[in-house]
Amino acid sequence: MTEVASTVGRRSILMLGLGLFAGCATAGSKSARLPSPIWPDGSLLAPPAVVAPIKVPPPTPTLAGVIPRSSWTKATPQVGNIDPMLPVKWITIHHDGMSPFSATDFSSCASRIELIRNGHRGKGWADIGYHFVIDRSGRVWEGRDLRYQGAHVKDQNEGNLGILCVGNFDQQSPSMAQLAALDRHLRVCRAKYKVKASSVLSHQEWASAKTACPGRNLQSKMSGIRRAIA
Numbered sequence: 059m060t061e062v063a064s065t066v067g068r069r070s071i072l073m074l075g076l077g078l079f080a081g082c083a084t085a086g087s088k089s090a091r092l093p094s095p096i097w098p099d100g101s102l103l104a105p106p107a108v109v110a111p112i113k114v115p116p117p118t119p120t121l122a123g124v125i126p127r128s129s130w131t132k133a134t135p136q137v138g139n140i141d142p143m144l145p146v147k148w149i150t151i152h153h154d155g156m157s158p159f160s161a162t163d164f165s166s167c168a169s170r171i172e173l174i175r176n177g178h179r180g181k182g183w184a185d186i187g188y189h190f191v192i193d194r195s196g197r198v199w200e201g202r203d204l205r206y207q208g209a210h211v212k213d214q215n216e217g218n219l220g221i222l223c224v225g226n227f228d229q230q231s232p233s234m235a236q237l238a239a240l241d242r243h244l245r246v247c248r249a250k251y252k253v254k255a256s257s258v259l260s261h262q263e264w265a266s267a268k269t270a271c272p273g274r275n276l277q278s279k280m281s282g283i284r285r286a287i288a
């Protein structure tokens with residue numbers, strides 16, 4: 059699975075997986091585009107419907123200073139189960155809600171992100187749900203390519219750019235370096251996609267999302283974050 063997986067044991071992985079469900083886990087992802095095996099008249103084994111090929115946009119250039127996805131995974135998204143990204147109108151901030159995480163070395167952070175991607179794929183999603191990931195040392199990692207719509211807020215993923223800050227901010231606080239990187243990256247994304255400061259939300263600020271994400275110790279900073287980038 060990952061370097062983390064090989065060292066922390068099966069039970070811990072199970073708990074981490076459960077933690078993922080308890081944390082940031084309310085995203086809706088579109089279902090697979092498979093034709094129904096049942097015709098409207100109820101007969102089975104009808105000829106398969108013709109499914110139009112998915113138009114995959116060209117890759118989005120990685121933003122300056124962002125660690126490319128290829129640095130942490132070789133996996134590619136399941137492109138038959140993913141929509142193109144619409145123009146960005148919103149930015150949503152998350153925590154991972156798993157066990158507290160304090161590591162800052164490159165390989166531990168890469169493994170954490172891969173663990174999250176595996177968790178999301180295990181739920182049947184096309185890929186990791188978030189477009190960017192910020193670790194505790196302030197690195198910004200590319201998650202899901204921005205040519206694809208994310209899967210991080212239930213029923214509200216259209217035009218919604220997802221940023222994950224690794225850690226559990228009900229049980230720990232985001233680091234200063236992480237908050238500084240979040241501030242910088244929000245400014246970059248706002249400028250590039252012309253997103254209003256008031257359209258930068260935390261996960262729980264979406265009415266459709268019944269979640270504690272991004273944890274009280276990051277949620278308490280949201281007003282200040284918006285003021286700073288306005």
Ligand SMILES: [Zn+2]
Nearest residue numbers: 082152261271
């Ligand atoms: Zn979330």
